[in-house]
Amino acid sequence: MNKQEFDRLLEKYADVVVKVGLNLRSDQSLSIRGIIEDAPFIRKVAESAYKAGARYVDVLWDDENIKRIRLQYADPETLTSLPEWLLHRYEEYYKRGDAELAFHSLNPDLYNGIDSDRIAITRKTLSQKIGEPLRKYSNHSNWCVVSTATPAWAKKVFPDLPVEEAQEKLWEAIFSACRINTPDPVQAWKEHIQKLDKYKDYLNHKKYTSLRYKAPGTDLTIGLPEDHVWGGAQESFTNGITGTVNLPTEEVFTLPHKDRVDGIVTATLPLNNQGVLMEEFSIRFENGRAVNSSAKKGETDLRKLIETDENAGRLGEVALVPNSSPISQSGILFYNTLFDENASSHLALGNAYKTSMQGGADMTDDEFTSRGGNKSLIHVDFMIGSAEMDIDGIKQDGSREPVMRKGEWAFNV
Structure with missing residues (x-):
């Protein structure tokens, strides 16, 4: 140009x-x-x-x-x-x-x-x-x-x-x-935010107790706290302003229960964390804690990341992104979490956001953790989604409903 x-x-x-x-x-x-x-x-x-x-x-x-x-x-x-x-x-x-x-x-x-x-x-x-x-x-x-x-x-x-x-x-x-090459980027973002809000509202209505992930190299069950809240696109702040904290963004997200994550998960994209690249890695969880990890590149760095503090090896975020997102369909590997996390469903090691729990912003750290939230010095997203991933939502009665199939939303909003 x-x-x-x-x-x-x-x-x-x-x-x-x-x-x-x-x-x-x-x-x-x-x-x-x-x-x-x-x-x-x-x-x-x-x-x-x-x-x-x-x-x-x-x-x-x-x-x-x-x-x-x-x-x-x-x-x-x-x-x-x-x-x-x-x-x-x-x-x-x-x-x-x-x-x-x-x-x-x-x-x-x-x-x-x-x-x-x-x-x-x-x-x-x-x-x-x-x-x-x-x-x-x-x-x-x-x-x-x-x-x-x-x-x-x-x-x-x-x-x-x-x-x-x-x-x-x-x-x-x-x-x-970032939708800059549209005739009216601000309006394009308003429409995109409205679309993400519909998925967020659907999941909040469902109140799943856990999510089950199945994909090559991944067989993982993530429990959700009783009062979890799905967010996405925008966040409201106590100064009275609502903004879009990540540009771009394609995700809806909530927090997992820090003690109810079990199974193995394999990353589908490299992770660049503050200038350190980790590739082709897997993490196994038991009762919420990472108990084993391996990587083709950056294995020592991954282990040290998990050992940053006593809760760095627990999960603090679960985010859903369809494989058909524009960033995924671009076919570009960005080596930048801000972009790659919006090409793929992802998880985050470490700290959970209090705003992902009803009333969480007003809780003490002890109250938050007693309800299932995780507190840690780190919050590091890593990508796990693909066109081969299926996700089920598990209801209180134990029954299951499809949330994603082959990396795409399995319901209409």
Whole structure:
């Protein structure tokens, strides 16, 4: 595409982020987290945000190569260090009810060759010092996660193309997945959200006690807490704003019961977790806990991820995505969970969202876990869906109903 057309699509993308993803209010400030390669699009978002009446747009820049350099050369004892101002910065925005936009565009091979112990230390430190303290604010403010076609990521997705061509092709895929190339992207998103709401409402009405998954390499039963709530597309925050937290999104999701997951599940797509790639892996669960895991690539990293804390080896999310989703049908392996999770039904290791349980947002951690919710430092999605997956919903009387057949919805809404 020519530069003029690209700039037009980039502006439409920025407007979707501000109007659909964040649903930014005119009196809000906006905190943005991104790497320096995201800069051209971040400037477009800032422009759109100020046009929408934003009070202030503040960008916290990062450099993924500096992250790798630190892991290579820093004294291991310093890897648990983070500046105190970083936490205070986040708290300031959350306490004030301002908006946050995060970019997820990292190089999938960023940490190739880096010692897995160093990676595990930094991952746990971020979760403890930034992630965990701020979970209490996660429903206070409108937030959204998006991506840009950075050079390293584009080259991973399209390795046979020169970098510039790979970036253009990845941008085209992002625009398509986020409905930017439609005549009216904002209206297209409204219609898509209404469609996802119908599936969410159907599942909430059913109140299944568990889900049974069957596919090659997968035979898994996931119990659901009595008061589970299916969500999808949009989330409402205590600051009074409703937004779409992931762009793109094709899922409906809820939380599993932390003690009622049994069987084996095999991933159908690679998992890129903070620059570490894990491929062709399986996990076996007993009474909710991962008791065994194996992987063709990244097995040690997978094991360390599961061992992050005492509950990292339990599940915190179950999400359903039809195989016919536009991202799946694109045939592109993105090596980016934000996109790949919307091509495939998936699960998440670790923390469960309190908003996935009736009244959960007002519960203490002890109350939440006593009802079946999981609390952990991590929340890592991995993809398990395919055109060969069948899912049954099990009712209170033990009878079963088809929820998905061959990767597609088995009911009409």
